[in-house]
Amino acid sequence: MLNAICFLFGFQLFGTALSHYFSLPVPGPVIGLIFFLIWLIAGWSRPKALDTLLPPFMQFLPLLFVPAVVGIIDHLDKIKPFAGELVVVIGISTVLGLVSCVLVFGYVASKTAPAKGEERRGS
Amino acid sequence: MKNLGDTFVYLEQLPLVWLFLTMLVYICVSHLHVRAGRNALLNPVALSAGIIGVFLVLSDISYARYFEGAQFIHFLLGPAIVLLALPISIHFKSIWNVRLAILCSLIACIVVSVVSVIVLGKVLGLEEKMIATLAPKNATAPIAMGISEEIGGFTSITAIMTVITAIFGAAIVSPLFNALKLQDWRARGFALGASCHGIGTAHAFTVNEVAGTYATIGMALSGVVSALIIPIIYGLLI
Numbered sequence: 001m002l003n004a005i006c007f008l009f010g011f012q013l014f015g016t017a018l019s020h021y022f023s024l025p026v027p028g029p030v031i032g033l034i035f036f037l038i039w040l041i042a043g044w045s046r047p048k049a050l051d052t053l054l055p056p057f058m059q060f061l062p063l064l065f066v067p068a069v070v071g072i073i074d075h076l077d078k079i080k081p082f083a084g085e086l087v088v089v090i091g092i093s094t095v096l097g098l099v100s101c102v103l104v105f106g107y108v109a110s111k112t113a114p115a116k117g118e119e120r121r122g123s
Numbered sequence: 124m125k126n127l128g129d130t131f132v133y134l135e136q137l138p139l140v141w142l143f144l145t146m147l148v149y150i151c152v153s154h155l156h157v158r159a160g161r162n163a164l165l166n167p168v169a170l171s172a173g174i175i176g177v178f179l180v181l182s183d184i185s186y187a188r189y190f191e192g193a194q195f196i197h198f199l200l201g202p203a204i205v206l207l208a209l210p211i212s213i214h215f216k217s218i219w220n221v222r223l224a225i226l227c228s229l230i231a232c233i234v235v236s237v238v239s240v241i242v243l244g245k246v247l248g249l250e251e252k253m254i255a256t257l258a259p260k261n262a263t264a265p266i267a268m269g270i271s272e273e274i275g276g277f278t279s280i281t282a283i284m285t286v287i288t289a290i291f292g293a294a295i296v297s298p299l300f301n302a303l304k305l306q307d308w309r310a311r312g313f314a315l316g317a318s319c320h321g322i323g324t325a326h327a328f329t330v331n332e333v334a335g336t337y338a339t340i341g342m343a344l345s346g347v348v349s350a351l352i353i354p355i356i357y358g359l360l361i
Contacts, residue, residue, distance in 0.1 A: 040212035061325035067193035101232035108224035
C-alpha cells in the first residue's frame with residue numbers, strides 16, 4: 001500500500017515539475033496521469049496495491065471536489081448580478097454540448113466498433 | 124471542567140473539525156442520494172458543498188479557515204487523478220478502437236458548447252468580457268482559466284463557472300441520457316468527461332466503471348483540445 005501511494009505521489013510530483021518548468025497550462029496531476037499511462041502501456045511493473053486501491057478511490061472521488069466547491073461562497077457577490085443569465089447560458093449550453101457529444105460518439109462508434117458486453121447498459 | 128463554548132472555540136481552530144465535517148456531510152448526503160434512487164436534485168457534491176457553505180456563512184467562519192482542515196481532502200485529488208491512468212490502460216484496446224468516435228465527438232462537443240455560449244450570451248445581452256469568461260466552461264478549471272485569460276475573461280469567475288457547469292451536468296446527465304435511450308456507456312461517459320471535466324468524471328465512476336474510464340479520457344482530451352481551438356472559435360465569432 002505504501003509503495004502504491006508513493007508511486008502516485010511520484011508521478012504527480014514529476015508532472016507538477018514539468019508543468020511548472022515549461023509553464024504548461026495543463027495541471028501537474030494530468031501530466032502525471034499521461035506519464036503513468038505511458039508507463040502502464042509499456043508494461044513496466046507497478047505496485048500490486050494500486051489495483052486494490054482503484055475501486056474504493058473511484059467510489060469516493062466526488063468527495064475530493066467538495067472542499068474546492070465550497071470556495072464558491074467567497075465569490076457569490078461577484079456572480080450575483082448576472083445570476084439569471086448565467087443559469088440560462090450554462091444550462092442550455094451544457095445540455096447541447098452533452099447531447100451533441102454523446103450522439104456523435106454513438107453514431108461513429110456504431111459504425112466502427114459497436115458497444116458490447118460491459119460497455120452496454122443493461123435495460 | 125471547561126464550558127462548552129470554550130471547547131467549541133478550541134476545536135474550531137483545529138483542522139480536524141473541518142476534515143471530519145466534510146466527510147460526515149458527504150457520507151450522509153451520498154446515502155441519501157442512493158436511497159432517493161440517485162435523484163439528480165440530490166447530487167452529493169453540490170448538496171454537501173451547499174450544506175457546508177451555508178453552515179460557514181451562518182456561523183461566520185471564513186472559507187480560508189475551513190480550508191485549513193479541508194485541504195487534506197483536497198490534496199488527495201492529485202494522486203487520485205494520476206491513478207485514473209490505470210482504468211485507461213485496462214481498457215486501452217477498446218478505447219483505441221473508437222479513436223475516430225472520440226475525435227469527432229470531442230470536436231462536436233467543444234464547438235457546440237462554445238458557439239452556444241457566444242450566441243446565448245449575445246441574445247441575453249451579456250457583456251463581451253462575461254462571454255469570454257463563460258466560453259471555456261467545459262474545460263478543467265486550470266486550463267479554462269488559462270483560456271479565459273487569453274481571450275480576455277475574468278479568470279477567477281471562469282473557475283467558478285467550470286464548477287457550476289460540472290455540477291449541473293453531473294446532476295442532469297443520467298435522466299437526460301436515459302430519456303434519449305442511450306445504452307452505450309462509452310459515449311455517455313465520454314460526453315460527461317468532455318463537458319464536465321473532473322466532477323463529471325468522478326460522477327461517472329460512481330455510476331459505471333466503463334463510463335468513468337471514458338470520462339477520464341474525455342476530461343483530459345477536452346482540456347487540451349479546448350486550449351487549442353476555443354481561442355480560435357472565439358476570435359471568429361466575436
